[in-house]
Amino acid sequence: xxxxxxxxxxxxxxxxxxxxxxxxxxxxxxxxxxxxxxxxxxxxxxxxxxxxxxxxxxxxxxxxxxxxxxxxxxxxxxxxxxxxxx
Numbered sequence: 001x002x003x004x005x006x007x008x009x010x011x012x013x014x015x016x017x018x019x020x021x022x023x024x025x026x027x028x029x030x031x032x033x034x035x036x037x038x039x040x041x042x043x044x045x046x047x048x049x050x051x052x053x054x055x056x057x058x059x060x061x062x063x064x065x066x067x068x069x070x071x072x073x074x075x076x077x078x079x080x081x082x083x084x085x086x
Contacts, residue, residue, distance in 0.1 A: 008057045008085050011050070012078075016040055018064050059085060 014022070016039045023031045050058050061078060068075040 005056055008059055009050075010059050010061065010082065011046065012061050012063045013043075014063050014066075016043065 016036050019039050020034070020036065023034055050056065059081075061081065063078070066074045066078075068078070
């Protein structure tokens with residue numbers, strides 16, 4: 001059976017403290033119960049999955065301390081990187 005893979009996977013990496021900070025800034029009631037443990041488990045699951053699939057082309061972008069809403073140039077910088085791969 002042939003499996004089909006995307007041309008590229010873009011993984012926007014931020015540490016858990018940054019993710020919690022982003023969640024708090026958004027102020028969405030349904031996100032308030034998100035825990036550090038939960039975010040760590042999700043992030044580790046993705047990273048483990050990627051490690052076990054070397055056939056996948058994965059672009060890891062560190063977005064710690066990035067604010068795409070406040071600083072449009074940071075958003076445009078990411079777009080520029082992505083356009084290179086399209």
